[in-house]
Amino acid sequence: xxxxxRLYLALDAWFNLSFGYAWNPLYNLGTLTFFFxxxxxxxxxxxxxxxxxxxxxxxxxxxxxxxxxWYIGGIMxxxxxxxxxxxxxxxxxxxxxEFALDRYRGFRWFSWLTGVPLLWFVIxxxxxxxxxVWDELAFYVAISSSQLMDGxxxxxxxxxxxxxxxxxxxxxxxxxxxxxxxxxPMFLVFALWFHVKRLSDVKVVAPQGLAIGSFFALLxxxxxxxxxxxxxxDVSKTPAVLNLDWFYxxxxxxxxxxxxxxxxxxxxxxxxxxxxxxxxPIKKRGPAAVVNLDNCNGCEQCVKDCPFDAVSVQKRxxxxxxxxxxxxxxxxxxxxxxxxxxxxxxxxFRQSDKTLISGIDMPNxxxxxxxxxxxxxxxxxxxxxxxGASKIIIFGCDNAIDFKNFKSTNVAIVNFxxxxxxxxxxxEYALKLGVDGVFITGCRTGDCxxxxxxxxxxxxxxxxxxxxxxxxxxxTRINVFRAAETxxxxxxxxxxxxxxxxxxxNQQERIxxxxxxx
Amino acid sequence: MKKIIQYPLQILNYSVFMGIVxxxxxxxxxxxxxxxxxxxxxTMSHIGKHVTKCKKISYKELMKxxxxxxxxxxxxRERSPVEIELMLDSKVVYSRVVQxxxxxKDQGVDIYENIRVSAGKHRFKVWINDDVNVKGPxxxxxxxxxxxxxxxxxxxxxxxxNIFSVR
Numbered sequence: 001x002x003x004x005x006r007l008y009l010a011l012d013a014w015f016n017l018s019f020g021y022a023w024n025p026l027y028n029l030g031t032l033t034f035f036f037x038x039x040x041x042x043x044x045x046x047x048x049x050x051x052x053x054x055x056x057x058x059x060x061x062x063x064x065x066x067x068x069x070w071y072i073g074g075i076m077x078x079x080x081x082x083x084x085x086x087x088x089x090x091x092x093x094x095x096x097x098e099f100a101l102d103r104y105r106g107f108r109w110f111s112w113l114t115g116v117p118l119l120w121f122v123i124x125x126x127x128x129x130x131x132x133v134w135d136e137l138a139f140y141v142a143i144s145s146s147q148l149m150d151g152x153x154x155x156x157x158x159x160x161x162x163x164x165x166x167x168x169x170x171x172x173x174x175x176x177x178x179x180x181x182x183x184x185p186m187f188l189v190f191a192l193w194f195h196v197k198r199l200s201d202v203k204v205v206a207p208q209g210l211a212i213g214s215f216f217a218l219l220x221x222x223x224x225x226x227x228x229x230x231x232x233x234d235v236s237k238t239p240a241v242l243n244l245d246w247f248y249x250x251x252x253x254x255x256x257x258x259x260x261x262x263x264x265x266x267x268x269x270x271x272x273x274x275x276x277x278x279x280x281p282i283k284k285r286g287p288a289a290v291v292n293l294d295n296c297n298g299c300e301q302c303v304k305d306c307p308f309d310a311v312s313v314q315k316r317x318x319x320x321x322x323x324x325x326x327x328x329x330x331x332x333x334x335x336x337x338x339x340x341x342x343x344x345x346x347x348x349f350r351q352s353d354k355t356l357i358s359g360i361d362m363p364n365x366x367x368x369x370x371x372x373x374x375x376x377x378x379x380x381x382x383x384x385x386x387x388g389a390s391k392i393i394i395f396g397c398d399n400a401i402d403f404k405n406f407k408s409t410n411v412a413i414v415n416f417x418x419x420x421x422x423x424x425x426x427x428e429y430a431l432k433l434g435v436d437g438v439f440i441t442g443c444r445t446g447d448c449x450x451x452x453x454x455x456x457x458x459x460x461x462x463x464x465x466x467x468x469x470x471x472x473x474x475x476t477r478i479n480v481f482r483a484a485e486t487x488x489x490x491x492x493x494x495x496x497x498x499x500x501x502x503x504x505x506n507q508q509e510r511i512x513x514x515x516x517x518x
Numbered sequence: 519m520k521k522i523i524q525y526p527l528q529i530l531n532y533s534v535f536m537g538i539v540x541x542x543x544x545x546x547x548x549x550x551x552x553x554x555x556x557x558x559x560x561t562m563s564h565i566g567k568h569v570t571k572c573k574k575i576s577y578k579e580l581m582k583x584x585x586x587x588x589x590x591x592x593x594x595r596e597r598s599p600v601e602i603e604l605m606l607d608s609k610v611v612y613s614r615v616v617q618x619x620x621x622x623k624d625q626g627v628d629i630y631e632n633i634r635v636s637a638g639k640h641r642f643k644v645w646i647n648d649d650v651n652v653k654g655p656x657x658x659x660x661x662x663x664x665x666x667x668x669x670x671x672x673x674x675x676x677x678x679x680n681i682f683s684v685r
Contacts, residue, residue: 018527020520025531085539140550150630158628161561164672164685217532225540236685238557238670243544253548 008100021445029094031206039083053177058134078222088247105283107334126248128180139233151260286335296359298324302339307451336450337421348429377412390502399449420453424469437502562675565626566598567649595624598650605643637667
């Protein structure tokens with residue numbers, strides 16, 4: 001395993017210990033960023049009520065908010081700044097996470113490609129925000145931004161000179177206010193919509209506990225270390241020391257060493273490189289799911305379950321009595337097989353004497369092959385296992401922990417692309433064939449590689465989502481273990497414990513049978 | 519029991535997170551200038567002289583041209599590069615030759631340059647040459663300056679009047 005992934009998984013384990021799976025911030029980086037934007041929006045609206053959008057009045061109005069009205073205006077200002085800074089951290093961590101877990105290539109290329117420019121949109125939004133305070137830092141930002149703009153062969157003349165000859169007027173300042181308050185945020189919302197366009201069931205609301213914790217943490221920081229301005233902007237002064245916000249203004253000091261053109265070259269190169277990463281190298285994806293209309297009644301469960309909006313519904317084309325049929329959009333399909341797990345016709349009890357064909361199936365791992373693998377595995381177990389010992393089958397998710405080394409004389413394995421691909425009827429079928437226990441592995445709770453596999457499986461097993469695990473299925477013989485690649489020791493322990501438990505169950509059953517016979 | 523362990527850990531995590539937010543929102547300080555330094559910004563927007571003077575075309579030469587291109591004067595568009603030199607106490611602090619922009623080098627030059635200098639009393643000299651056919655300074659200016667630490671001094675060459683302004 002590469003060290004970046006190992007580092008991420010260690011961090012992930014630490015947050016699971018601290019917050020639990022549901023509140024783990026690393027599983028909620030997107031929703032946390034949304035939450036910080038809500039804070040920025042609400043605090044920004046409050047600040048705008050008191051903000052004087054004129055060149056002469058801007059600084060004083062911000063000073064009034066910071067000092068005269070410190071108990072609310074000052075806190076709002078600090079929350080506005082710190083939430084914006086926190087959003088940069090969550091965005092960067094979000095990118096790091098997707099990179100570390102290799103979740104940026106293959107079918108995920110679109111989200112990555114559209115996500116990279118978002119970081120720059122947010123940064124430019126922050127830059128215009130700093131401009132509005134019109135203090136020494138704002139003046140530095142204005143001059144440096146203009147120098148950067150002058151480095152582009154787009155505008156004639158030198159924009160920076162406008163600030164020296166005091167040609168900046170209230171109208172220009174109002175334009176900047178409009179840009180920060182409405183123009184850029186609207187553009188950002190549009191870009192965000194684009195970013196999540198290929199996902200279904202997008203989470204935008206942070207878990208309550210995490211949101212409350214983050215809010216109070218920001219509030220405490222705002223009270224303890226309130227955000228303050230520099231001295232008012234002054235054309236005749238170049239302050240020796242500036243307290244830059246490095247989350248947003250990190251590029252500007254480069255202008256001390258490089259020309260604007262070189263700075264652009266660096267930033268554009270880094271951005272383009274980041275955007276091209278999904279193709280460096282390309283990650284091959286499996287074939288898309290295939291619909292078999294003869295076995296599909298258009299129930300739409302797979303449409304509801306697909307995490308990437310790749311399955312949609314359309315009017316029936318084969319003249320059968322059902323109203324609709326489903327159709328897979330190949331370029332959106334992640335080949336996760338979750339649709340197979342959600343299809344009622346993936347039931348292995350069906351067509352037991354002939355080839356099992358599901359309404360929707362994976363060409364590279366059809367349900368019929370899974371059923372056959374299972375049959376072979378169970379018959380091998382029956383042959384190899386000594387009397388009294390337990391026969392365990394592992395249904396393993398390919399993207400979670402590596403379970404292949406745990407194969408033994410009394411443990412057989414069947415692999416799936418995702419835990420969500422495992423139909424509940426398949427678990428019942430395995431028990432019916434004669435295994436003593438079914439041990440299912442999956443990605444860490446809340447961190448499914450294909451987004452919803454774990455969640456759908458849990459809901460199916462709890463009877464909340466179709467197809468359900470029937471009540472008569474013996475749940476004491478089913479164990480679900482979720483872990484990452486680094487959790488081999490925990491897997492070994494959980495498997496041993498499960499085997500022990502199954503042996504006790506077998507013993508109890510034998511005693512009960514003996515009593516009945518006796 | 520798990521919650522009892524989790525709450526202090528969460529407080530620790532939030533504290534570290536907010537510590538990072540606070541620290542990088544103002545630290546480390548960016549030192550734009552040293553303690554005893556000031557900034558001179560030199561700026562100008564100027565079009566250099568033509569490299570070649572207009573030449574009258576003879577009747578014979580004119581007749582050789584297509585009718586729509588027959589102009590009595592041939593004026594090449596190329597402009598001279600602009601040479602600038604700034605000196606403080608006879609020490610050159612900025613020196614550059616800026617080529618005119620445009621495909622035919624027929625546009626002006628735009629300069630915006632920040633120069634860090636030490637504060638104090640200085641003899642300041644600046645000259646510009648905007649004609650490739652003339653050697654040495656064409657426009658020049660010199661004066662005594664008393665520069666305060668952190669002062670921002672703007673030296674602009676006003677192209678219309680061909681004069682320097684020091685603010």
